[in-house]
Amino acid sequence: MARRKKKKKKSLSDLPIEEAIREAMREAGRPLLLRELYHLLNIPKSERPTFRKLIKRLVKKGLLIHIKGKRYGLPESMPLVTGRLSVHPDGYAFVNPEDEKEPSVFIPPGRLKGALHGDLVVARIEKHTRKGPEGSVIRVLERGRKKIVGFFYQSHRVSTVIPEDERLPIEILIPPDRTRGAEHGDMVVAEITDFSPGRRIPEGRIVEVLGDPENLNTQAKAVIYNYDLPHRWNRRVRKELETISEEVRPEDKAGRRDLTRVPLVTIDGENARDFDDAVCVRRTRTGYKLYVAIADVSHYVPPGSALDEEAYFRGTSVYFPNMVIPMFPEKLSNGICSLNPRVERLAMTVEIDFDPEGRVRRSRFYPAVIFSHARLTYTEVKAMLVDRDRELRRKYKPLLRMLENAAELAMLLRERRLARGSIDLDLPEPEVRLDLQGEIEDIVRRERHLAHFIIEEFMIAANEAVARFLTEKGYPFLYRVHEAPEPLKLKEFVEFARSLGLDLEVPVEADPLWVQEVIRLSAGKPYAYLVNTLLLRSMKQAHYSPENIKHFGLASDCYCHFTSPIRRYPDLVVHRTLKAALKRKRPPYSYEELVDKGKHLSQRERTAMEAEREMFERVQVRFMREHIGEAFTGIISGVTAFGFFVELEEYFVSGVVRLVDLHDDYYFLDEKNHRLVGRRTGRTFRIGDRVRVRVKDVNLRRRHVTFELIEKLNGKS
Structure with a gap:
């Protein structure tokens, strides 16, 4: 019987250069100095400048990590994660890896190391908690935003731009010769020119003055820059x-x-x-x-x-x-x-x-x-x-x-x-x-x-x-x-629909006719709009x-x-x-x-x-600012631990009723049944309930509308 030939392992010289670098590091089993890589890969002196540029590119992509002692390591071999940073207005953040199967890393306030919302960063995992990994940002690989929309403030000594997006908790210092004629209170577009490590306040320049924040065209320009929408013809x-x-x-x-x-x-x-x-x-x-x-x-x-x-x-x-x-x-x-x-x-x-x-x-x-x-x-x-x-x-x-x-x-x-x-x-x-x-x-x-x-x-x-x-x-x-929608999404939707009283079973296989039947069953009910909305959210995007x-x-x-x-x-x-x-x-x-x-x-x-x-949200909040103190009818579209969201029937505007404004009881969140329940009275507020609310406050910057409850119009209390 003939012996099976052992498969010959490819030598490093047979591999594409990027793959060869990573393979050499895997074989070494430790972080390597640049000169060690020269030796392992037989890089001649004449090609080393090009090789160094390649290493820098791999670091920028997050495929290699530059660590202390001038060494380079593989992120998968260290407790490091490369991903996009998502910052919350309250100061904490998450690093979301490109591989969606990998868990996000929680970054507590104070551990961002100058990183901003949307940046591509490297984070070090420092501990594992019940909710997932937690760590610190150690390096910014790429700035997510080249241009930042904000408000220009001018004093006798210094000018600054405060970003409109509260997920960017910084001030940008603007030198006197870089204001582009902006006036105090203008909405502007700023570009950061210096945010070097150790610098507490970044320096920048104004690249465009958008104008009066109250003007709708100014708001449209702000959205254009926020999403980097091409809007000029070359x-x-x-x-x-x-x-x-x-x-x-x-x-x-x-x-x-x-x-x-x-x-x-x-x-x-x-x-x-x-x-x-x-x-x-x-x-x-x-x-x-x-x-x-x-x-x-x-x-x-x-x-x-x-x-x-x-x-x-x-x-x-x-x-x-x-x-x-x-x-x-x-x-x-x-x-x-x-x-x-x-x-x-x-x-x-x-x-x-x-x-x-x-x-x-x-x-x-x-x-x-x-x-x-x-x-x-x-x-x-x-x-x-x-x-x-x-x-x-x-x-x-x-x-x-x-x-x-x-x-x-x-x-x-x-x-x-x-x-x-x-x-x-x-x-x-x-x-x-x-x-x-x-x-x-x-x-x-x-x-x-x-x-x-x-x-x-x-x-x-x-x-x-x-x-x-x-x-x-x-x-x-x-x-x-x-x-077709994923089975898990349909299962979650069916559980929600049952909490409203719809007699549904999870389909064995997603079928458009089943979706049609759901629409028919909810037609004419007070919660029909909500069912249709959540049904749409359970589906994939075309x-x-x-x-x-x-x-x-x-x-x-x-x-x-x-x-x-x-x-x-x-x-x-x-x-x-x-x-x-x-x-x-x-x-x-x-x-x-x-x-x-x-x-x-x-x-x-x-x-x-x-x-x-x-842009529509910006229009909505400006419209609702003219209706502060007025009463409207709406439907509860979501419940959370801090209150419930109401979508107005007349204007399609969504806002929140906060629990701190409900003085009749202490309420707790019953997640399974999508409702808030009063501890003393047993009174409930659940998704689908119709309520009468008054516009209490409008926060233009955060695009938030706050309501206060007048009365509940239907549903058991």
């Missing part, structure tokens, strides 16, 4: 814009189908300025024909151009109540790429034939020249089709039959989509209304009605049709995917990937984003791929490229959502 982009025509030229129409006589219309909100999509529906002998024309941005933005690179970097447009940070400059987003009324525009068109029951019979895709016959608003379409407004029906008489066809088809598609399990959470969205001066006038519930359903259903149909076509052709592209793992929320086997290339870069990727497939050319992107693009674009989307959420 010289290369501006130069490229000069070469783009403001009108469709005869040569642009070559090889395109002429759809200018098809009565396509755009339907958007009153304040919309960029129009991605136009639609038209015709009745046929075999059912319906749907046209969805989408702005052909790819015609004007070639891959690798300055416009393309900037759009990819931004990833998406960001929408604030008082401004938009667009993905493309206005000349494109509101001009030649926007499907404005009564002008010719280039479009990629999806033409779908449906049978009388709303089933797809055939889909076609082609580049076209279109002519939008009207710019309609959701309000106008509802007024015509639902309220039967005579004046509007007379004004748009040539389009009425088409709009009625559209409504018929949309409701058929909606019915079929819901029947397959597509989830329709009834979560009202807030809409901020501003006056002519740009000040906050009101926060209202955004309407959702038939006109919205028409556009929603047609966009979903177009997105699915394109995704199916490209999948069948075998072209790699970016799917819009949404994974993202972009070249791997089709389906879309749980839409119960769709094959889905992508195709319909908004003006404001979403993934749609532009899909447009380019569709054009290549129609011409039978090689795919414009490889699978590996799309993996990286999917990760980047999903992250940009999350950043945009977080920035939009923060």
Whole structure:
């Protein structure tokens, strides 16, 4: 019987240099001096300067640790953790390792060693407690924030910037020649220029004066800097814009189908300025024909151009109540790429034939020249089709039959989509209304009605049709995917729902139809909004990937984003791929490229959502400041050891009722049943209870609203 050959271990010289360094240190079993590494790895004198630079890079990445005695060690071989620092306003912090499976390290106040919130740091674990590891920061590897938004304070002797974010408990000293003309009380952006070890107060300079903190535009600029949102166009982009025509030229129409006589219309909100999509529906002998024309941005933005690179970097447009940070400059987003009324525009068109029951019979895709016959608003379409407004029906008489066809088809598609399990959470969205001066006038519930359903259903149909076509052709592209929720999350949700009185069982396997049933059971109940909100939180976030793992929320086997290339870069990727497939050319992107693009674009989307959420919070607290002392009805949305959170029904504003303001009893937290219980009276406050509260205080800086309880409106006490 032949002996099995022993697998030969690779020598250090066979390994890539970074791996060889770490392997040499593992074999040594102790921290090493630089000269010891030279010897072990046979680094000649001529290559040592380059080698030292490599070691510094590995230290910066946290793959090596520079310790006392000029030695280098492996973090995994020492009680050290590398991760991002998350600081609490009260002074303590946590180091969160990049590997989410590793526990966070608690850092008590006073042990930050000059590290700030968001920094990449190395922490030493000094003890293990019942709650987890505890330690100290020993080194800052990388500053998380290059620029800090804060308030400028000027005295006779010195000027300082106090960061707006309370997780940055520092003052920044500003020399007299570096104030950039800032005035006392201004909101500014500061850059730290010197925060060397041992320095108690960092020194910096003002890079931009944002202005009066009371101004909404100033607040928007603060969010832009907090999230490092690109908001200026570079010289290369501006130069490229000069070469783009403001009108469709005869040569642009070559090889395109002429759809200018098809009565396509755009339907958007009153304040919309960029129009991605136009639609038209015709009745046929075999059912319906749907046209969805989408702005052909790819015609004007070639891959690798300055416009393309900037759009990819931004990833998406960001929408604030008082401004938009667009993905493309206005000349494109509101001009030649926007499907404005009564002008010719280039479009990629999806033409779908449906049978009388709303089933797809055939889909076609082609580049076209279109002519939008009207710019309609959701309000106008509802007024015509639902309220039967005579004046509007007379004004748009040539389009009425088409709009009625559209409504018929949309409701058929909606019915079929819901029947397959597509989830329709009834979560009202807030809409901020501003006056002519740009000040906050009101926060209202955004309407959702038939006109919205028409556009929603047609966009979903177009997105699915394109995704199916490209999948069948075998072209790699970016799917819009949404994974099923984790069983543990569903189990926690079911436990919460049972505490409200909903008779639910944890599903054996996550299923959209089960989610639909939960929505149906809670419909009409006082806690319906809360159930829907927590149900949404239990689900995973949708993202972009070249791997089709389906879309749980839409119960769709094959889905992508195709319909908004003006404001979403993934749609532009899909447009380019569709054009290549129609011409039978090689795919414009490889699978590996799309993996990286999917990760980047999903992250940009999350950043945009977080920035939009923060801006809305800033608007909310400023709005509520004008309502101090007023009473509102709300629902308890969360309970903690220090009080309970209330979300106002009228304004979607969340605030806290603190236990210190409840004088009738001592309350303790019953975590299992999501409630607070009075020790003496047995009185309870639980998630889902409706309460009447008064606005007691508004903290603009921390974006906190404090309520005081007037009375409990429902639920057993």
